[in-house]
Amino acid sequence: MVLVSHALSAQFKMIAESTVFEEPEKGFSKILQMKNGYTMFFHITVKDGIDVKLYDEKHKPKAAKHLAPSYGKLKGGSVEGIFEINGDAILMISEFDGRVPTLFRLIVDGKTGELKDTKQVAELHKLGITSGYAMAFGGVPMPDFFVRKDPKSDHYAIAMFNSFESDRNRRIEILYFGPDNKEISHAFYASPEGKYKYMEYLDMAVIGNKSVSILANGFNTRASGGNEKELLLANLDAGAKDVSLTKLDFTKDMVITGGIVRYNPVTKKIVMLASAAKGRRSNQITPFLAIIDPFAKKLEMNDEIYPRQALQKSAEVFGEKRAFWGTPQNLYINNDGSFSVVYEEITNIVRNSGNYTSLSVRLTNVAIANYSIIGTEMGSYFIPKSHYIVGQNLSPFYLSMRDGMGQKLEGGNQFKSFAYLDGTKKSYVLFNDVEENRESSKKGKLTTIQGVSDCDAYFFNISGSDVMPERQFVFGKPESRKEHNLALFTISDYDREKNTLVTLKLENDRGDKGVKVVWMQPE
Template sequence: MNKSFLITLFVMMQAVAAFAQLTTVAQSPLFKEPVAGYGRILHMKDGSTVFLQITSRDGLYVDIYDEDNKPKAQTHMKANFENLLGSCVNAVFESNNDITLFISEVESRQPVLYRIIIDGKTGYIKKDEKLMMTNRYAYFAQPFITQYEPVTSFFVRKDPNSENYALVILHNNDRSVSGNLEVIWYTGAHKEIARAYYANSDRRYKNINYLDMVVLGDEKVCLFAHIYNQTEVGDKKGQLIMATLSKTTDTLALSKVNIGVKKVIDSGLVKYDPVIKKIIFIGYAHPEAGDEETYAGICGLVDPGRAAPDQEIDIYPAKAVEKTKALANRAFTGMPQNVFVRSDGGFSIVYEELTRKQVKPLNAASYVYCIKDWLAVQSFNANGQAEYSCVIPRHAELRNWEISAFNNERVSSSAQPLIKGEQYRGYGCFQYKDRVYVTMNNTEDNMKKAVQGKGVAFSTVRDTDGYYYVCDASNELPAYAPLFGLNVNKDDDGHPLVMGVSDYDADKGRFITLKMDKNTEHRGVRVVWLQP
């Protein structure tokens, strides 16, 4: 080994050491890589960690690690769900010291929701029940439901500050119930607190598009929806509303929300900010017919008690647009994918550029790529005023997984689909001391090209490594660093992360995820605990 190489290596190691590194605190024994179904890591309040894999053929695999990150229990069980046709993992969370899993599928053209309760100590199923069913798909309207087309009849949200959660069921065209939307509110012990139906009595708006909801402990559930009517020009005209369920009533209290006025809101995400005691609403919207096109992202602060007026916030990522033009000579087109509430009442929005590309081979059926390009993180103070912004150049292509609005946040509260290696091509993010950390996989050469504004997608997962960025006010273009040190020997396989299969331990400030690894005999994955 020559002297110049040692000097170069020393300089590189010093640069890495100067970066605020994510340190590996512990890692599990190597086990077989999960390649099908769904995966999720869940940090429990007693300090233990659970890795859950949900498969159609083999049922559930549960691995539990104790508070010292040592293997504690391992189980493999069959569940009552069938082949996961049209499946969707609606939620995975801890409740009453157990693991609660909601999963839906289509059985004989009928959407069905299962609630599975797994013992948090042993990993065995305590209860497996078919909780809800909605009306069947019409025979000719839904003749074939693919494995990757998820059920959209059930939505579950848990309150991060209590054990309570709520379930929304969409009874589309079902005249056997008293409304086309039903919300049920539960305790952590799965006892019903209250339920109510929404039946639209406003003749101007005959349709409803459910967006999201937030559960506020045992006080109330606030549900957001866009009610609308079709216009003569084929577009929609409507109003954003908040429907509130209290435990003292069996009806929904409706109120108009003055955010996104004269816009059609297609999707939404809500988070409660406990410091300012308001709900952060973020949505995708387009103007009503005839109005001027504007940035599709909308945001606002909503008082759940309706004592204060709604406050609309401009979340157009102007600084990210400016930085992207300087680097790549184009505009940044990212839309919100996640939001993190800070300890001072402010919040940070993660944006991502998402596009679809249709490919038409000469002698085969056409298919669609999902292109995942640059990321940005924009910080806002408690009054909704923009602060710093960071841009992360990247490029990835998904061929087997359709990405929807707010996908990054949805996966973090449910489970990551494991589809032909696509789980390695996403990104992960978490917040530590009010700074957003972003993780992703790529090769060292591609990471260097990305810094120059030339993001390149990798082809083989095993050639990649896990990298991360720290987004704060110190740099608009944050530096990247390897998660597991520099891969000096290029003949070795890398250590990419299984994106989306992760959780965050807020008490210890640890990011828990899966990484690809190998020993002298086998290749597989490990659960790894990382500390900023």
């Protein structure tokens, strides 16, 4: 372990870095900073189990473990959540076993890295032979599991979305857990008065030991008896067996394409972001911001939102036809109750050639808008970028869904995204890019990142007065053009109380690659 005291740049100070180890290129990964000061690095594969690297409060190696869960090898899985509960790490891992979606909960000891328990906690209906066709061509959503943890306590919840359930009142099921990992509430999110044939889960917020607020979209289609639609917020209180519904008077003439909710502990209100369109196939998305009192069951605010300063700056640099058009992707609550909304331009691309379909996505410019405690926009920032990801399409609010999940490692795609760091004093946007985009972006031109071998890690200070802030090297300027230092920001963990960012640094010096866990302190 090498301790470093000098500042790498004006805003990021290196605290420590681990020794070099082989880069994980397949499976899933995530870093956790534990409350006891330890750091855990996870690498999860579907066939070979789980590798854990544990570092103590002085950032020295404590243990390296290989875990072999009792579920054995996964045929195909995903890491739905990794977070700390009662001093241990919780891993929520899903798989399709014989076409049955199943969710396992693993408890890993936060002091030793040993596996303490593996338990199946949820299971959905077995998918029929025609299910793939229904999802591909019939518009039926994929059955799935969703996990959210309360950032202020050790309470968490699991939402089970059973899209092929014939009973419309049993398609969304909520499990609510306490710090002892025991269930404290369990209920179905029923269609109000059986009115809607389709119930679509959107997001949820866990409010300590009080309740879980679940956002869902209820709708009918012409084929199912009409075009009625409604955005619904339900509360599942601790100990309750039923949810209480709040019908939100929200965009009656539009279709909800996505939404997220966050609990604001300062105001004791729910802040909701939603995207809406004139039709389900429309590419013209309108973002909305709402504030909801979950206890009084009242919608207090509902407005369209746009990052106005960012839009103006992008039009000035790139021209009116290429002005910023991104939609919200995530929401961050600040310590004083104000909040920030992260926007990004996303273009999903589907190419069909005979029997072959290819997927890709362009992740381009980013904007950050700051809002007061009552939802008034206080200004915004514009950050140009262009990343191209192969083999994926991304859904609305993908960045929010990625929070707390394990990052999939595939073809270097994990390096092509960005992270938002809501710091104690300042906030930052971080991503990997090529140096030539430093000057060309100011002229409205960008090199799109496909391979990342020539990239370095950059940060953008979005707390100043410059609407389009300058970039700076996270790890300092490389000594030669052949030397590059990337960061796997998508698996990073930031502890706001300790003001410590932990990420994975990839050093690429003339083709020699290796990674380190690094601890840094933003200004």
